């Protein structure tokens with residue numbers, strides 16, 4: 001008897017998370033089929049994915065890229081419909097044809113597609129943390145209003161989700177929870193003398209000791225702004241006040257985060273640092289499927305270490321707590337300034353330490369707006385902050 005397979009859309013399929021998602025799907029072609037794949041510019045990678053997964057739809061950034069992809073696919077007898085541009089991306093996200101969508105676009109560009117998934121009331125697997133950080137309560141309110149299912153892909157948040165009491169997930173009544181312990185590897189510069197950090201190059205910054213990831217998140221991990229963004233992400237995902245979210249440095253990256261309960265119990269989720277684990281969890285939830293990741297060998301690992309983060313070395317974490325404290329558009333400003341700063345660093349227009357300086361100065365200069373009730377206003381605050389950050393660079 002033919003069993004109906006779930007149709008999955010992957011937004012940002014050519015990125016690090018997109019590729020890992022297709023890797024998990026490829027092990028379970030009896031359960032899942034690919035409905036749509038989207039990419040910005042890496043057309044030859046997208047073409048290989050279409051040849052393997054035969055999606056119904058593929059979306060790229062430009063008409064020129066679409067023409068190349070369509071010609072190459074037809075030459076191989078593949079009938080995938082090739083579309084391009086923002087409105088096609090939004091349509092692919094919202095399509096009633098798919099059962100679940102992986103949001104793996106990097107940065108603010110992923111916000112509107114993620115909201116389109118939410119408005120369609122779908123299952124949304126969220127890797128794109130910037131979307132949630134910049135829009136906070138509006139994003140979560142939309143999830144509730146449209147009855148969407150939100151599953152976190154960020155390894156820490158996926159771990160927290162697994163360790164929280166099931167009944168309380170996504171509510172502010174997490175019975176018995178005293179604290180979230182958000183673990184951080186500390187990135188490549190955990191113990192490098194602070195005075196040496198200004199000489200860090202983009203190549204060094206994107207060489208993460210534990211995870212292979214896209215360039216933006218790799219730089220965020222090196223500055224530890226990534227952990228700052230994750231504090232904000234955890235606050236919105238689980239309705240937990242900032243004061244109950246604590247960052248713990250754990251260089252081995254096998255505990256992906258913990259939940260501390262009032263009776264003294266601490267629950268941790270462990271595994272090798274491999275994003276296919278949270279991806280498989282979210283794809284199959286509440287079932288379990290194999291992810292392709294190798295199981296963790298505890299005795300080979302031997303030791304687990306923990307230390308306190310140094311907010312002077314890594315001001316990004318402090319700035320994120322300050323943004324949560326300030327509320328309103330402050331996290332939007334933080335995220336926008338950081339995206340501009342990271343890109344400027346990768347383009348060698350500013351130094352490594354100037355990333356944080358630029359974020360801090362932008363946060364000081366742009367006035368925080370409270371009580372925003374629509375996404376258009378979020379986007380205009382985002383643009384305002386980007387312009388100010390660009391002004392500082394110039």
Ligand code: NAD
Pocket residue numbers: 011012013014015016017018038039040041042103104105106107109127128129130153154155211212213214215216217275
């Ligand atoms: P990546 O740079 O490897 O991939 C980004 C993807 O987004 C690509 O497919 C690209 O084509 C697409 N994209 C970029 N700009 C776009 C635009 N303007 N319009 C449409 N598509 C666009 O990034 P990644 O490392 O896979 O990260 C993706 C997201 O997941 C980020 O938000 C990141 O913070 C988050 N995340 C990643 C990891 C990881 O291990 N890589 C872990 C946790 C969270």
Ligand code: MG
Pocket residue numbers: 154155156230
């Ligand atoms: Mg993470």
